[in-house]
Amino acid sequence: MIKPQSLTSEELSFYRDLSFKNFVFFKEHFNGDFASYKELLKNKLKSLGLLAIDQEGGQVCRIKQDLEAPLEIVKKSQKEGKEVFIAWAEKIAKTLKSYELNLNLAPVVDLGDESASDFLKGRTYGNDPKLVTFFANIFIEIHKKWHINTTLKHFPGLGEVKVDPHLELSLKERVSSEDLYPFKELAPKVSFIMTTHILVPEWDTFPVTFSQRAIKFLREFLNYQGVIVSDDLQMGALARYSLSERIIRTLVSGHNLIIFCGKPLELVETLFELKSELEKSQVIKIRVKESLTILEKYFIL
Numbered sequence: 001m002i003k004p005q006s007l008t009s010e011e012l013s014f015y016r017d018l019s020f021k022n023f024v025f026f027k028e029h030f031n032g033d034f035a036s037y038k039e040l041l042k043n044k045l046k047s048l049g050l051l052a053i054d055q056e057g058g059q060v061c062r063i064k065q066d067l068e069a070p071l072e073i074v075k076k077s078q079k080e081g082k083e084v085f086i087a088w089a090e091k092i093a094k095t096l097k098s099y100e101l102n103l104n105l106a107p108v109v110d111l112g113d114e115s116a117s118d119f120l121k122g123r124t125y126g127n128d129p130k131l132v133t134f135f136a137n138i139f140i141e142i143h144k145k146w147h148i149n150t151t152l153k154h155f156p157g158l159g160e161v162k163v164d165p166h167l168e169l170s171l172k173e174r175v176s177s178e179d180l181y182p183f184k185e186l187a188p189k190v191s192f193i194m195t196t197h198i199l200v201p202e203w204d205t206f207p208v209t210f211s212q213r214a215i216k217f218l219r220e221f222l223n224y225q226g227v228i229v230s231d232d233l234q235m236g237a238l239a240r241y242s243l244s245e246r247i248i249r250t251l252v253s254g255h256n257l258i259i260f261c262g263k264p265l266e267l268v269e270t271l272f273e274l275k276s277e278l279e280k281s282q283v284i285k286i287r288v289k290e291s292l293t294i295l296e297k298y299f300i301l
Contacts, residue, residue, distance in 0.1 A: 154196030
């Protein structure tokens, strides 16, 4: 999935020639007439696939809405009843539906409370994994009612991580059973799980994004059958790797979708550079075939 930039004829040509049809939208895309913007994409590309957005509530809302932060609404719901949370989740889902989007890159099921690191503060549902699972499940079910896919993030959990992966590679010394609980319980209910750019020494010497062991753990231990999507490959945590390395390592690890929110031209140039290598690699061919099978099962391409 890529972030569409200005719709120049050159960029639209790139999207069409490379069969791009899965997009991630940000605040700037909703400053004008989004319906016309999306229609132009559709007309030029003939068909669109996944139309994704981060609409978590609170500080992470790409479409402007008056929404409490997830942690705030959970605390309010504990006092006033789950109906408060249901109404909040429904407001989000209905808004996405009104824009004809079909994938919310939420809920956040990382564990954390008011003491969480700044990049995560307010975005979580709390420290209690059972409570997080309870409210995340409501969020998922409300979105299903409005025919919106949801995404559990950020596997294997950013709880207690101090450094923002947007800036640099973070270390998580240990993945606990508490971290994994929401993922394990909710995995059968979602079609998408997003990984995060952190280093887990007990699993691998590579970031989770590049780790075949981490993906195998997600598939086998959590028995997850759906789509595994990376976080944005442009984040600072992966800055030491070239874009071509990021793409190849993420594909080989077993991710089914890659998110790239950089400049389209940079991605296109890199893909053309990698073309022969991608075509020759048997491992990548196998991974792509696996990914297409999974995507066709969980989302009509």
